Amino acid sequence: MSLRPLENTRIDFAEKSDADLMAEVADGDHASFTELMARYKTPLFRFILRYVGARSEAEDLLQDVFISVFSKAASYDPAWKPTTWIYRIALNKCRDYGRKQRLRKFVSITRPDNEDEPGSYTPEPVDLGPNVEDIVARRQEISRLSAAIDALPHKMRSALVLHTIEGRSQIECSEILGVSRKSVEMLVYRARKTLRDKLGYQP
Incomplete structure (x- = not known):
């Protein structure tokens, strides 16, 4: 099924x-x-993309999400918000992807959304002056953080991405994840604590 926008639509x-x-x-x-x-x-x-960490896989999964949205539209329950229903489909696709193969390196939350995929990322030229050690240390720290997020359990990683990175409210996150607001708060807390413990950060 090809999901290309209809041309010359005047609606x-x-x-x-x-x-x-x-x-x-x-x-x-x-x-x-x-x-x-x-x-x-x-x-x-x-x-x-932020969940799976690779542009090509993200494009394929996005295609799969929209295929499911179209094919399952007849069974859509209007009691659900379309946003919640669609994001649940996306979340399930990401989870299924994670079950089939080890997720690639998580996209750094400090990188712009339009950068190349992690494997082909080329840093902008920098002045290799007195601060070069700081620059290298920062890149290494980002790499460690990415790997640590990648290793989080599915629900903790999902809550962290949706709430902390995507900036969605606890209510919306709870609807997408199918858990209570308190659970979202706890998942995000546990995710942050796990990252702090693993990376040796002080509270």
Whole structure:
């Protein structure tokens, strides 16, 4: 199934909510599906990329997410927020990916979203002056942090990415993860504590 945006579409979707679009997608409306993709493509890709850490895999998983959104639209329950439902699909895809193979290096949270994938990242030229040791130490620290996040259990990593990195509220995280707000708070706390303990950071 090719998920390419429909060309020359002249429908005005400005007045339509995500829920409206989901209802139309459930009826097989391709134009509404294209609009839904346009709204979610960037944030979903960013989330998936930060979870799996490799651009090519993230692109494939994003494709899989939208295929599932379209194929399962008829079973979508309007009681759910479209955002929650779609992110749950994405989260399950990431979890399944993690079960099949060891996740690649986690994307550094300090890197811009439009950088190349980690394996081909080339740092910007720097002045190799008196601070070169500090620069090298910082890059090594980022690498250690990335590896430590990569090793976190699924739910802890998911909560950390959604809440701390993506900046989503505890309520939204709880809906996506299917746990209570208190559980989200605890998962993020445990994730941070695990990172501190593993990396030797002081509270």
